[in-house]
Amino acid sequence: MAASSKSSKSSEYLSGRSARTAAQRAVELIVALRHERATAAAVRAVLLRHGEREPIGLSERDLAQLRSAAAELTRVFAAPDADSAAAVLNELLAAWAHPPRLTTHGGAFAWHLHVDGDDDAPYGEWLLTSSCLALAMLLAEWQRPPGGICAAASCGRPFLDLGAGDPRRYCGTRCATRARVAAHRARADRGE
């Protein structure tokens, strides 16, 4: 059971957009673990959306480890520039990543790369190492922080920010609109 569930997680590394997909999965898991109710059901829903298969067994210990992994990963999104994001990623990789390891999960999938301890590593270790690897590859590809933290008051959700355009400031259109309305009201209050 554990082996098959790990196999489906790893299959995302086979596609050309693997780093982006893994980074997006990290964002969604951080939101579920830190900004929503952080239940096993919520985490399971994100994993299923990203190719994981049932049964997904998440114990309280798994959830606790996933929450601390999400807290560490948030530091990458909070870094204000590429240098500081790289420093956080290097620190987390030095603390958590193992030597890159090719695996097929016993022949179930094509060869692909892992940096967790083994194919049945705990969920928290898997989330932290796979996300750091993906975010590090994206930083190297774009030479900028791979994401940010929403600037809207009382949001604080992480988001991906890839490409060459202006840095993104909000997690989505709802927060962007909310912030624009708040700024407009503040100007009106000042009589501008």
Ligand SMILES: [Zn+2]
């Ligand atoms: Zn937001």
